[in-house]
Amino acid sequence: MATLSSFLPVGANAAYAGITGALGRRMDPYQGFNFLIEIEGLVTGGFSQVSGLESEIEVEEYREGGENRYVHQLPGPTSYPSRLILQQGLTDIDSLWNWYNATSQGIIWRKNGTIMLLDRQQIPAMYWNFKQALPVKWTGPEFDASSDEVVFETIELVHKGITKPILSQALSGSRGAAKLAGKLS
Numbered sequence: 001m002a003t004l005s006s007f008l009p010v011g012a013n014a015a016y017a018g019i020t021g022a023l024g025r026r027m028d029p030y031q032g033f034n035f036l037i038e039i040e041g042l043v044t045g046g047f048s049q050v051s052g053l054e055s056e057i058e059v060e061e062y063r064e065g066g067e068n069r070y071v072h073q074l075p076g077p078t079s080y081p082s083r084l085i086l087q088q089g090l091t092d093i094d095s096l097w098n099w100y101n102a103t104s105q106g107i108i109w110r111k112n113g114t115i116m117l118l119d120r121q122q123i124p125a126m127y128w129n130f131k132q133a134l135p136v137k138w139t140g141p142e143f144d145a146s147s148d149e150v151v152f153e154t155i156e157l158v159h160k161g162i163t164k165p166i167l168s169q170a171l172s173g174s175r176g177a178a179k180l181a182g183k184l185s
Helices: 012-020 095-104 166-184
Strands: 035-039 049-051 056-062 072-079 084-089 111-118 124-139 152-158
Touching: 095 124, 095 152, 124 166
Parallel strands: none
Antiparallel strands: 035 111, 049 084, 056 072, 084 152, 111 124, 124 152
């Protein structure tokens, strides 16, 4: 007896898996500890944490006269509600402090940057660009004589947008296909 599902078209994921023979193969997600940050012209060392990689499309509600069953939800402008917060272990490299300090004295240098997610072999798998960033908050280390832990500094950046370039998307797509081909051979 034929069911309704036997007449429905195969989903894109299932079709891809069927064509490539990947059905049952796992594509593991990337690990969050494996990343690099490049900020135009700044030597900064390695970062231990990044947060605030966020974008949101504002929704405008529109009530249509005579139609009381629902409210239209129309896409509005894109906003970036969070600051990028970058944390790194404190070293002798003062480039983040110097950038923040210059900004606090009215010397404004907006900088572009890139957050790169790396795969297990330390090769960039995908990346996001942020543009015209400006440091607006710096937090220094907390000291505790009873601890032997690394001390951190944090910088918060406002920016004028985040993008995930087509090249980044192609890079992640081609890496997935290459990994799959390696497993199939």
